[in-house]
Amino acid sequence: MIIYFISILTPGLLLVRVLRQSRPWLTVFNICLAYALGSSFVTIILFFYFFIFRLSYSPGLFWSVWLLTGCLAVGVMISKNTLGRVDNTQTIKSRLTSMQLAAVIIILVFSAVNLSFLFSHAAVRPAALYDSLAMWSFKAKVLFYEQKINFDPTQDFYLGGGGHLNYPWQIPLAQYWLQVNLGVYDDLAANWIFVGYFLSLIGLVFFGLKRYIGSWRALILAFFLFSMPLVWHHGFNAYADLPLALYLTGAVTFFYAWLKDKQREDLILAAIFWGLSFWVKDGAWFLYLAFLLVFFGYCLKKCLSWSAFSKFILISIASASPWLLFRAFYHLGLSNVSVGLVFKPEILISVLETMFVSYSWNLWWFFLLIAIFFNFKRISGSSALIFIWSFLGLGLLSLILVYLLTMNYQYALDQTALSRTLLSLIGVSVLAVGFSFNEAHSDY
């Protein structure tokens, strides 16, 4: 299992060094980024190996991954070394009051206790939840034992089998890569992949916010994210929603940094994270369109340049293009339900129920509304904050519209998919609230 994590983090850290040349390299923030980038790097190689070149399992599979990682290392070594030369990161530093210190201690105690429970569950509870088996783990198991992808439409395991041929492959391939490194299929071990995504998400939010609002506030908000019951449970179960949240959170973190500082590498990273999100879960489509709509509006109002807009689209679509072309070639649509529009306003009750009555998020959505109310002046006065909040609002709306207007409404009414769909935006919502607490001291 250690080899799995090394094989993910090594190319991830090399990619971080290529993509963030002007920043310090081996930081916790970059390790969190590396986990996401490395997961994509390895699974995209596996995708080419099995789906594009149609190869069967052989030692060549390991050679492909490690050889390309080696090429990346060589590329980094011979490239111009600007490592750590510029660091524009400015964090807010202040002494903690006694009450803040007490809060930090409470947070650390609760975090340590619940983290130990998370590790305990990950260590002994094998995959057993229906959608995680049907959508994400079954394909990994089929590939492990069949050793290749079946391209005969008349066969049971055509394109990997399972009930959702059109679903992206990052999660099954990540599980496959872990199992093939173990040498036996052990679905208990797969839990640790998601522990990795969970910790990376928390780290990304903490360090992404720390830069703007300081350690103490960032710690509280990252703690809220860590201890939301639904997020926590996805931290050791094989679903795609939490990994998608990680990629979207990365994209928004870098896009906000670009809005504030206009550093080119931040825009590139935001676009790459958006593109990589298409490999994780189809929900990325709707959220990407919502994001583009806001971006387009800013360009129309001349707040942002068309050049940046076109670069963003180009890089994000290029990052997703192999998968998008593949699914177009094999006529794999987006829908799993019968096509046609409906109008089911009753799902709005389900939306309110999951946000404000269920215990999935603790009190998070109440916090968010209160934070908007009390920070409204600051939000409305900041172009960058309006962008992030507009995206969050449109993103939520787009997800709700999918349930409101399509046959997917049944999965909102019976509460079998709605909450975890919202999970993909939870990291972005924490960032939006956190960014809105920026420059709070200047108010008084």
Add this chain to the structure above:
Amino acid sequence: MGLLQFLPESISTINIIPGYFFGPLPVLVVLGLFLAIFSILVVKFSVGEKIVKDRSDRLLFLFLAFWLVLLTAFTAGNYQASRQDANYRAFDSFDKKIMRVCGLGDLSGRLCRVFSGARPDDPILRTYYDYYFFQRLNN
């Protein structure tokens, strides 16, 4: 639902964690309304407060205090669940699967039968069967 019950393990798919109720009243709504009222009071009437520096910090303290109420119940539930983990450790991988699947309650125990019968007709049960017995089915 008891406050200390480990709820997600009672369902076969993690999509929603049911809310707590005092009779007909959802606890989350009651706490949320109290939080909104307290937030207004804290922001409007505590000017000059020396303990915390500004409005944002006061709000975050308030959020944290309310958050910990439900998080304490969640942590206690997790503690109960983690005591079950100790039982899991003694078993091999396949027995752990049986224990976890049999512990998922929302299919009225039907999931358990996956391990003792032929390939089921029910599509949900068949998914479990195909996943757990994949190697046996195809060799």
